[in-house]
Amino acid sequence: MRSKSSVLETAVLGLLNDSPLHGYELRKRLNLVLGSFRALSYGSLYPCLKSLVTRGLIVGAASNEAPPHALSGKRARIVYTLTADGKEHLQSVLASSGPAAWEDDSFDVRFAFFGQTDAETRIRILEGRRSRLNERLENVRDSSARTRERLDEYTLELQRHGLEQVEREVRWLDGLINTERDRRRARTAGVTPGASLTADAQPAAPDQINPYVVDDEGRDTDSKERG
Template sequence: MVEQVILGMLMQGKMSGYDIKKTTEQTVGLYFTISYGSLYPALKRLVESAMVTEEETNNSKNKKLYELTEAGRQSFLSWLREPLQSNRREYLVKIFFYDYLDQDTRVRNLQLFMYEQSAVLSRIEAVERIVAQELTQIPNKDDYYYRMSVMHYGMQFYRMELNWLNQLIEKRDFE
């Protein structure tokens, strides 16, 4: 998945490793994280497999710029065309077995998880407000339709999840 995210970021144009990481954090970072420890080995593999080219710059930082090749573009688009898959959510498996835990531990863990999920929702909402403002300045908003729809999905998902977690804590019946 790291390679696909890198290829996707490079669809926008040449970037340094730092730029790829920063752009990832600012865009899909709420759903996918990338560390320098996984970024640079993945870039090396992509260069070796001719999906990406590497160019040394002569500026004061001597940074490398990476650019998507046609093979990399085709590989990325091929990956995008694959059917969507649902990721695994380990926390649901744990909650399934929460009947074996004492009430205090259940509530404490659920409240902590709610707090974490609420923080994620707040970050998504903040990003959405900024992006919505920026989109008022862009002539063709349709170019960002799917990116914005993922953000809206994230907000709906986290709101639903927070509601569900609250019901679990209060041990309310589900309608």
């Protein structure tokens, strides 16, 4: 249950859970998920795959010909597949909903694999991220209130813009959380799913108390060194 599982590892395992892939292809898909759209280097990917093999979470098999959807023989490449251990590990990672799941670096990956994540976990992560962002917003507004006047025009504008981006992300989360709740309600009522992810962000309960469970991943909420 302990193993750190970096963002990259989670992403690799998550993708391989959909279908076996070789490194080169893996990288391309990774770029769509990781950080939005930035190139991950092979210098990170291959050592990561190596390590996963060593730990028995995936296996690599040289596949010379006839890939599933017989395109063309191409060339020898190593197709990686999840092992039973790997699947188990992935499930445990995907089941966690502590701070580690909603911090900047990991949230995106976790969100990208929401399709393989339990509905309650999804909600917990979304709410966790939202309160994390709100907390940050509060900090910035506080410190801004104290130092606003002695900041020049551009610094101020940069701050304003940053704040706005975060506020927008909070509203995005509001919408997603509402959608998830609607779905939950529909599920328990036994109705066919109707809610779409792109539903408008209803104003949501004005004061959402969110007693998120910090059950895993060590790492508690009150770390100093934040403001």
